[in-house]
C-alpha cells in the first residue's frame with residue numbers, strides 16, 4: 781500500500797477516491813472531518829506532511845486571500861476588517877501555499893487553488909504558473925450531478941502530469957453554484973468543496989503516474 785496525504789480537506793472527497801483504489805489515503809485539516817471517519821488527521825498540514833508519505837500528496841490550501849475573486853479586499857477591507865488584517869492574511873495564505881508547494885520529501889505533489897492575483901504570486905516561494913486549469917464539468921457525465929459546475933480550478937504539479945478530462949458534458953448546462961453561493965457563515969464551505977469526478981480522475985490517473993515515477997527513480 782502506498783501512503784497518500786490529502787492536505788487541507790474536511791470533505792474526504794479526494795481521500796475517498798484514493799481509498800476506493802486501495803491506497804493508504806489520509807485527509808488532514810485543522811478542522812474535524814465533515815463526516816465520521818478514522819481516516820482523518822486533525823492537525824496543521826505542515827506538521828502532518830513531515831511523515832513518510834511515500835507516494836504522493838494532494839493539497840487544497842485556503843485560497844480566500846490568494847484568489848483573484850477576492851483581490852478587491854486588499855484595497856478596500858470588508859466591513860469590520862482592516863486593510864492591515866487583509867494583507868496579514870495574504871502573507872499567511874502565501875506562507876501556507878509555499879510550504880505545501882515546496883515540500884521536498886514527498887515524491888509527487890499536486891496543489892489545487894483558483895486563479896491567483898499578482899500579490900499572491902509575488903509572495904509564493906518558487907512560484908510557477910499552474911500546470912493546468914480545468915473545470916469540474918469536464919469530469920462529469922450527468923447534467924444533474926455534482927460535477928456539472930463551473931469553477932476554474934488550477935493545479936500546480938510536481939512529478940505529475942496534467943489531468944485528462946474524463947467526462948462527456950460540454951459545459952453549456954454547467955451551474956454556477958460556487959460563484960453564486962449566498963453570503964453567510966457557510967459560504968466558504970460551499971465555495972471550497974471539491975468535486976467527485978475530478979477526485980476520481982486524480983486518483984486513477986495520478987496514482988498510476990506516481991508509481992511509474994517511483995519505479996523510474998529507483
Ligand SMILES: C[S@@+](CC[C@H](N)C(=O)[O-])C[C@H]1O[C@@H](n2cnc3c(N)ncnc32)[C@H](O)[C@@H]1O
Pocket residue numbers: 787788789790791792793808809810811823824825826840841842843876972973974
Ligand atoms: C479551500 S478549503 C479546502 C476544502 C477541501 N477542498 C474539501 O473538500 O474539504 C481549505 C481548508 O484548509 C484548512 N486549513 C487552513 N489552514 C490549515 C493548516 N494550517 N493545516 C491544515 N488545514 C488547514 C481549512 O480548515 C479548510 O478546510
